[in-house]
Amino acid sequence: MRADGWHLTEDLDEFLAEAGEFLRDRPVPHIMALTWAARLKARGTGPYGGGRPLLGRLSRAGSVAGVCHQLPGRSLGLTPLTAAETDSLAAHLAALGHTPPGVGGDHDTTTAFAAAWQRHTGAAPAPAVRLRLRRLGTLTPPDPAPAGRARAAGEADHEQLMDFCRGFAADVREDVTIDAATWPTTRYADKHYTFWETPDGTPVSMAGVNPAVAGLAQVDPVYTPSAHRGHGYAAAVTAAVTRAALTAGATEVVLFTDATNPTSNALYQRLGYDVFADWTTYTFAQD
Incomplete structure (x- = not known):
């Protein structure tokens, strides 16, 4: 024993x-x-x-x-x-x-x-x-969705992807260097990424998802450059990756939000992500 x-x-x-x-x-x-x-x-x-x-x-x-x-x-x-x-x-x-x-x-x-x-x-x-740790209840995609479509990021998108991840890290005050040399050592490297792109093919928002473990998929990170905010792109791309995770077999989907940001908390609540726990470092x- x-x-x-x-x-x-x-x-x-x-x-x-x-x-x-x-x-x-x-x-x-x-x-x-x-x-x-x-x-x-x-x-x-x-x-x-x-x-x-x-x-x-x-x-x-x-x-x-x-x-x-x-x-x-x-x-x-x-x-x-x-x-x-x-x-x-x-x-x-x-x-x-x-x-x-x-x-x-x-x-x-x-x-x-x-x-x-x-x-x-x-x-x-x-x-x-x-x-705030938020757990998906019932997914409620934005209606209407913004113009454009969700698209999985590929090899050719690596520079754009790193640029968006650098922007996210700066927004959350994460002390990390993200470039071609350091990328494999960062927490960003082993996720599946999706862009929301406008009808002309311009990526305007990004969402990542960690590989599922124990049936649980975590959406992380979600980022929209400041010039493209306010158009519903983050909600659309988050809904897209959430739906994809469920389709792939995830039984639970979670994400973290900044407890001090009422805009992002309201957005994810509308999508169906309910507060599960407060989280403090x-x-x-x-x-």
């Missing part, structure tokens, strides 16, 4: 053998752990800072009750945990000398962990990103 408590490893296969079923049983709240585990499985650890991931599972009464994961240089990710469970994780990581730069996950869990981390280490937390600074 597995001992109760937190168990850490750098071995992805070991981690998935122990925690994979737990993650797949509730894929929506476990979206980030599932996504990064699938990405690591496909790519290996090399593209992410050249280091090894930190992967952890919480065992309770012989079963997995929670998971943490951290890639080199990135924030610690958490599945939903109780306050007591976050405190035990913070104490365990602090005792081992781990120093995550931040933590991300559902708001209640990360807020509890941030407070526990400050108690155990003195590192003061600061809210960095506030998101904290960064840590030493006193």
Whole structure:
């Protein structure tokens, strides 16, 4: 029988053998752990800072009750945990000398962990990103749709695709370099992309979808350059990729929105994406 408590490893296969079923049983709240585990499985650890991931599972009464994961240089990710469970994780990581730069996950869990981390280490937390995890109910495409059509991005679209991804990264204040050399190492590289293009063939909006895992597809990113906003292109391309994901067999579709942006939240609500959870990232600074 597995001992109760937190168990850490750098071995992805070991981690998935122990925690994979737990993650797949509730894929929506476990979206980030599932996504990064699938990405690591496909790519290996090399593209992410050249280091090894930190992967952890919480065992309770012989079963997995929670998971943490951290890639080199990135924030610690958490599945939903109780306050007591976050405190035990913070104490365990602090005792081992781990120093995550931040933590991300559902708001209640990360807020509890941030407070526990400050108690155990003195590192003061600061809210960095506030998101909403939205889950598709019934897809309601825009009617009427804007003029144009959805088109899958291909090899010839790579420069345009990188340009749109750079624009998205700048909008969300993501510190990443996106060019031909760095593209394979970014989180943008292993998605399926669709453009919305006007009748003359000009791409005016973009949506990406992560490879489905455990029947769950995540729409990410969605981007419209500022010059083309206000015409319904983002709604149209999001509806198109959502429909394609469902047609391909996804049983759940989710996306994240900026909790502070009423325009995007209203847009995705109209499309049928309901709020599933508030999501918060904290960064840590030493006193």
